[in-house]
Amino acid sequence: MRPFWVRLVVVLTVLTGINYVTWRWVASLNWDAWWIAVPLVIAETYSLIDVMLFGMTVWRLKERTPPSPESADATVDVFVTTYNEPLDMVMATALAAQRIRHPHSTWILDDGDRQELRDLAAAHGLGYVTRGAAWSGMPRHAKAGNLNNALMMTSGEFLLILDADQIPEPDILDKTLGYFNNRRVALVQTPQYFSNVPDSDPLGSQAPLFYGPIQQGKDGWNAAFFCGSNAVLRREALMQLGLVGYVKETEKSVRRALSASQAAIRKARKAASNESPLLLQTLDEVEAATLEARRQLDAGESLSEITYRARRRVDRAVQSLVLADVTALQADLEEIAAMSPVQVGEAGVPVVTEDAVHRMAARDWSPLGAIESVQAVLDALSVERTDEAQPVMPLATISVTEDMATAMRLHSLGWQSVYHHEILAYGLAPEDIGTMLTQRLRWAQGTMQVFLRENPLVQRGLKMGQRLMYFATMWTYLSGFAAVVYFAAPIVYLLLGILPVTSLSADFFLRFIPFMVVNQLLFAIAGKGIPTWRGQQYSLALFPTWIKACTTAARNVWLGRPLGFAVTPKDRQSGGPRWSLIRPQIIVSVLLVIASVVGIGRLAAGMSEPIGTLVNVLWVVFDLVVMSILVRAVLYRGYQADEPDDETSSITEPSNERAARGPEL
Structure with a gap:
């Protein structure tokens, strides 16, 4: 019966959630305060998608039976x-x-x-x-x-x-x-x-x-x-x-090299515009080799064969140019020698005449420099991963x-x-909270x-269900941005009297309350009695950690900046309570308290509506309850066993004392 009730509550959650969020977008936005109204409805839409992904996850709860016996000879x-x-x-x-x-x-x-x-x-x-x-x-x-x-x-x-x-x-x-x-x-x-x-x-x-x-x-x-x-x-x-990964990475590397070679060829051709026709012919041959390699790559031919043929073809073209260049260089030397450039100085030391120096400086001795960049790029056409240890x-x-x-x-x-x-x-x-934050980050x-x-x-x-299951986990880490809006909205109302909705009418409560009730009911039924409140607290309370994770990961992927990776310590870090680790949360909590005091004062002075003040004060209380777990986390002094057992013994004998601490799931 459990799957039936889970699916029933999932359907109710989705229906009430869509009903509420659609109404929020269509009929309730306070456009005079769009700067808080729009972020709030976006945050609520994010939360609806989050709970819908959770509902999809638990739609197929699988409770497995023990597998058949394993193969005795499995290594x-x-x-x-x-x-x-x-x-x-x-x-x-x-x-x-x-x-x-x-x-x-x-x-x-x-x-x-x-x-x-x-x-x-x-x-x-x-x-x-x-x-x-x-x-x-x-x-x-x-x-x-x-x-x-x-x-x-x-x-x-x-x-x-x-x-x-x-x-x-x-x-x-x-x-x-x-x-x-x-x-x-x-x-x-x-x-x-x-x-x-x-x-x-x-x-x-x-x-x-x-x-x-x-x-x-x-x-x-x-x-x-x-x-x-x-x-x-x-x-x-x-x-x-x-x-498979090796083949994919190698193909990416070859494609990058071929693309880069096109740019290098264009640059070399521009630099060689006044050079000999032979150099331009060589560049044409190199370009033809890269274009052919790309065609073969798109056709799915062997990477090793593609890179071998391309490099051989380029090598032959360069060798022809080198041979022609050496021949031209030899002819130039013979021409200079025929000019009798050498004279005897006062000390009896042979010197080169000034006329010969000008002639030598004015001569472009070798066109090979024009294709050095092309050759360097094509050297990357390799199936060997020289940038990795294996x-x-x-x-x-x-x-x-x-x-x-x-x-x-x-x-x-x-x-x-x-x-x-x-x-x-x-x-x-x-x-300790410092180690926990390092781990979560x-x-x-x-x-x-x-x-x-x-x-x-x-x-x-990936099948569509698999795509969404992985996406669901990734989506949850965006909650830090939504949390900022959820903390800001009651502060804005209690301090300034600005509502992000047109009014807190019956329409609002008739849509919002059923959605919240069935949402919590879904967690209770899906969890079948397991505690979920602590996880909900940390999903909001650690908003600075989640925001930092998203921004640093984006800078790493898009800009190549390091993350500053650190191994999570396995033992408690020494020192007293480290309040600095939760400074953003403390600031938010102080603002929430101040906003509540001001809001109640505004209500007493007749400057705000009772319903709006009550709703937002309750919202502040909820936020403070969420944040309160961080106070306990900072003051937490480490695990103390209920019984005075030997922790070292419990570690080395897992099937006895240590295992007894945790029942089967």
């Missing part, structure tokens, strides 16, 4: 990724991974290249992988580069990827490998659950809405995506992805988070994914990088 590599995390944390995870029951090889992927960790891995019989000399001076691509490097040094049929703090259960492979009996399944993602989070979850780390109905809904559309850890992937699918990069490197882009590319190739709704690994969440930046570089709405190979 698995377990990767524990690390950069600078504490050695005891990495070893606790690696040793727990070593105890996984299904036969496998455990590898520590140390991007920090630490000798101490290498020695510990050897002492415990663990594999150890770090980057070689080929990566020196090359783009490293953070975690994606670390995993891509390890893929070329291992051979397991499947890969279990774990972050340095994610302690796996011994049966994690027993419960996930069976899905791969379907040969088209490339990815099985399990939830990320954190054992150091209190029930109040002041930093909003657990994300029960995402690792619940959202991922289950995406799973129904075959769009559940890779989340970076606690996931099993098929090597064959990743290698296919890497090879030619094949299976995991996507287009953003600071490798997971979503990799999954989207796998889906575009026709592979399937699975979301297994059971906690099978236990991690460590941030324990990186997630948002990575998502927006993918959106700007590979917009899912136009990606070939």
